[in-house]
Amino acid sequence: MSDSTIYEVARLAGVSIATVSRALRGTGPVSPATREKVRRAVEQLRFTPSRLGVSLAEGRHAANGIVFPDLSGPYFGEVLLGYEEVAAELGRSVLILSTRDGAGMPETVKDLATRVDGLVVFGQTLPGALLAELADSGLPMVMLARDAHPGTEAVRSENSDAAEALTVHLIAHGHRRFVLAGGHDEGDVSQRWTAVARTLGHHGITAPRPVECPYTVEGGHEAGLRLLRDHPDVVMCADDQVALGVILAAEELGLRIPDDVAVTGWDDIMAARHSRPALTTVRQPLRELGAAAARLLDELIAGAEPTNTTRVLATDLVVRASCGVHPPAHQEEK
Amino acid sequence: MSDSTIYEVARLAGVSIATVSRALRGTGPVSPATREKVRRAVEQLRFTPSRLGVSLAEGRHAANGIVFPDLSGPYFGEVLLGYEEVAAELGRSVLILSTRDGAGMPETVKDLATRVDGLVVFGQTLPGALLAELADSGLPMVMLARDAHPGTEAVRSENSDAAEALTVHLIAHGHRRFVLAGGHDEGDVSQRWTAVARTLGHHGITAPRPVECPYTVEGGHEAGLRLLRDHPDVVMCADDQVALGVILAAEELGLRIPDDVAVTGWDDIMAARHSRPALTTVRQPLRELGAAAARLLDELIAGAEPTNTTRVLATDLVVRASCGVHPPAHQEEK
DNA sequence: ACGGGCAGTGGAAGCGCTTACAGCCCAGAG
DNA sequence: CTCTGGGCTGTAAGCGCTTCCACTGCCCGT
Incomplete structure (x- = not known):
């Protein structure tokens, strides 16, 4: 960038740099004639103010x-x-x-x-x-x-309400043996697990301890291979990627979803909608x-x-096929 | 940011700003004693050099x-x-x-x-x-x-070789009636279509003109609804999102993939792997x-x-289920 | 005809830093 | 003992811009 400076503009326009600055930013009065001279000089020199100079003088970065x-x-x-x-x-x-x-x-x-x-x-x-x-x-x-x-x-x-709604929905499906995949105590996720545990408790179900796993498809896959051995009714996952991994694991193990085991995610990433079975999840805005x-x-x-x-x-519970069989009306949104 | 300046550091350390600068950046010689004084002053004042000042003086933004x-x-x-x-x-x-x-x-x-x-x-x-x-x-x-x-x-x-490989693969499946979804003449995509057309030509198949559609799931969905009416053998899509939309359209129309119609994408986004049927596509690095x-x-x-x-x-042809039935060995990678 | 006010302008002081340049001091060489 | 050359440090000139302040005319009211 061999850009010209405000000084060259000023010289070419035959005015002071102060005037150039005022003309350009529209602060302070400038006569139409001067404004025009400046405009022409700017054009001729292809002048663009240096962001560095501006920021330093203004005291802000924008x-x-x-x-x-x-x-x-x-x-x-x-x-x-x-x-x-x-x-x-x-x-x-x-x-x-x-x-x-x-x-x-x-x-x-x-x-x-x-x-x-x-x-x-x-x-x-x-x-x-x-x-x-x-x-x-x-x-x-x-x-x-x-x-x-x-x-x-x-x-x-929102985490708690959605987690509760999701849990209630799963219970309504008749699921009882829950497993939670993805257990870092990060803010968001731990809030969800807390709400899940509370809701399960209300229904007389003892909440399992969340199982640690990386929030990736691979992490979900590995966790799934382990967790599915116990034949849970449903695997609730910390996010959709984990859930997709669990679904892969279930396929490998010859388990049908949602008949043999239900799976839920969180986030509603694009793959959640296109996965088959489509993933029941919670949409974050x-x-x-x-x-x-x-x-x-x-x-x-x-x-x-x-x-x-x-x-x-606010978040939305997105009910799809992976959590259990629904009457046709419920099927796919949009 | 009420950050202190190099002047305050200099004053506190009892040296000049030049010395502070040298001590901090390691340019020029500075005695150990001075260096230590500066270090302490910097620490006490929690001084961080202003990026604006540095950049202006250095004449670069980093x-x-x-x-x-x-x-x-x-x-x-x-x-x-x-x-x-x-x-x-x-x-x-x-x-x-x-x-x-x-x-x-x-x-x-x-x-x-x-x-x-x-x-x-x-x-x-x-x-x-x-x-x-x-x-x-x-x-x-x-x-x-x-x-x-x-x-x-x-x-x-790489576009051409991969497009050719993909086309050859589809022809090997016995597909003859091709449809191309997504037609902007953008560099990448047009290169692919050109290679597809050339390859089809080698095999005595007249290439269709690509059909315009937005590179989104929705765009693919709408294009799919239109294109599938003609019962093509295969819909090649400009990218995976379009392909996923076409798959949705096929489902709605009661068409089975890949039996009734094959679909291919491009990019190998996450959803391509998890879609069912899994999407045959080309992976970009x-x-x-x-x-x-x-x-x-x-x-x-x-x-x-x-x-x-x-x-x-280099790109990789990723053969999955959506392009046609394969012997088990070919199935899923990774 | 005269003073006040204001539009229009330039001078100059920063904003926070880097770096040539010059000066100082001291050790080692002659 | 003087001279020289480093090592170390300070002075000051920018880098490109904004903006306060002072200054000049000129218009208008009286």
């Missing part, structure tokens, strides 16, 4: 960041899209950072923090100490898919999640005080 | 951008992940921009261009004139999933695509001259 773990799969992409869209509308650029929980992580995040006016942080991506340090430094922050950290805002989707985070962050940047509040977005 | 259309779905997320990972390794931040072909697009892109040292542009996201303008300005650019534009590098995945783009861009930024060359990454 950009915000988002930090997420190395979660491939469809989940994060959708959230990011919603986030970027709103951020763009608000005139901010978006910087992304994926912490593959690597060694240099704290530094990378801090570096990111110096490039933005505010930060959105996904789930349990960052250790609490780092979050606190960032929040203390006065960086506007929004937590995504988890409850608020002191000094921040947060937005996540991923795009809205990202959009809401962007808006909250903007408010903080604009000067709003953090309230340590968590916004909760 | 960041690069990536521009893509509003493609939701799994495709872009994976590419982005590969891109971000390599960029991070190279010490660069990543700025993303999704042009939902909106009105203010040229400005948004130009704004992005002022924030980065280089830019990766996806497929046909930007009009040629804008690409030319950016390239002319000396901005290092890499084209992704399309052939090189003058003054840039490019990386895409999405992550590698992003990674390669990041590396190419880095070379350009480091000063390499653009060669207008297109790197082509």
Whole structure:
């Protein structure tokens, strides 16, 4: 970029840089004649103001960041899209950072923090100490898919009600022997398991302890091979990827779904709909999640005080075939 | 961010800002004693250099951008992940921009261009004139999933050979009446259709004209409802999402896959594997695509001259059930 | 005819950093 | 004992922009 500077524009237009700046940003009065001269000089020089200069002088970046773990799969992409869209509308650029929980992580995040006016942080991506340090430094922050950290805002989707509804639905199918796959005590997932356990308890069923497994198809596959040996009625999974893995495992073991065993997921990723049997799951408003985070962050940047509040977005129970046989009416949505 | 400046550190450490800078970056000699004083001052003040100041002085952003259309779905997320990972390794931040072909697009892109040292542009996201303008300005650019534009590098995945292999495979199944779904003349897809047509020609089959449809499940669904009325042997789709939509349409029409009609996709997104019948498709090395783009861009930024060359990454034909019945041995990979 | 006010403009001080350049001091060489 | 050359440090000139403040005319009211 061999871009010209405001000085060259000023010289070519025969005015001062102050006038050029005013003409360009529309702050302060500029005579039509001058404005025109500047316009022509700008055009001739193909001048675009240096973002660095502008930001330094303005004392702001007009950009915000988002930090997420190395979660491939469809989940994060959708959230990011919603986030970027709103951020763009608000005139901010978006910087992304994926912490593959690597060694240099704290530094990378801090570096990111110096490039933005505010930060959105996904789930349990960052250790609490780092979050606190960032929040203390006065960086506007929004937590995504988890409850608020002191000094921040947060937005996540509803977990407990949906988990209860899903559980009730499964019980109504006559399922009694439950197994829970995917057990990290991350905020979102643990909230769901808690609600499941409570609901099961109401119905006189003792909740099993969730079984640890990576939130991937492979993780679900391996867990499935293990769990299905006990012939449970239903395997509730932490997310759709795990559920898809369990379904693969069931196929390998010659088990029919949902006749021999039911399976449920969470998220409603694209594959959930196209899997056969189609996956009963809970739809999260991923795009809205990202959009809401962007808006909250903007408010903080604009000067709003953090309230340590968590916004909760509604989720939908999506009943498909994998949880048990339904009368035709219930079948597929959309 | 009420961050302290290098001046405060200097004052607290009792040295000049030049020394602080040298101590921090390790340029120039600094006595151990001084280094230690600076270290302590930095720690006490929780000082982090302002990225703006650094960048302005260094004359570089240490960041690069990536521009893509509003493609939701799994495709872009994976590419982005590969891109971000390599960029991070190279010490660069990543700025993303999704042009939902909106009105203010040229400005948004130009704004992005002022924030980065280089830019990766996806497929046909930007009009040629804008690409030319950016390239002319000396901005290092890499084209992704399309052939090189003058003054840039490019990386895409192999289309022709894979399309030929896929077509040959389908012919071997005995399929003769082909239909092609998804017809924009975008680089990647048109290359595939060309190879398909050529291959069909070799076998004495007249290639049909590709049918336009949005590259979404919904688009595939609608196209499928139309196309399947003619009872083709096989519907080749521009990507997996379209193929999944066609499969849904086939189900609605009571057609069995692959017995009544075969369907193929492209990309090998997650849902392709879990769909039943599982989708025969072509796997693109999405992550590698992003990674390669990041590396190419880095070379350009480091000063390499653009060669207008297109790197082509190998793709894999992934044969599953949707293209026709196979002996058990062929079944599912991995 | 005269003063006040305001549109229009330029000067200059930052914003936070890097880095040439110059100066200082001291050890070792002659 | 003087001279020289490093090692170490400070001064200051930018990097490209915004914006406060001061200044010049000119129009208008009286």
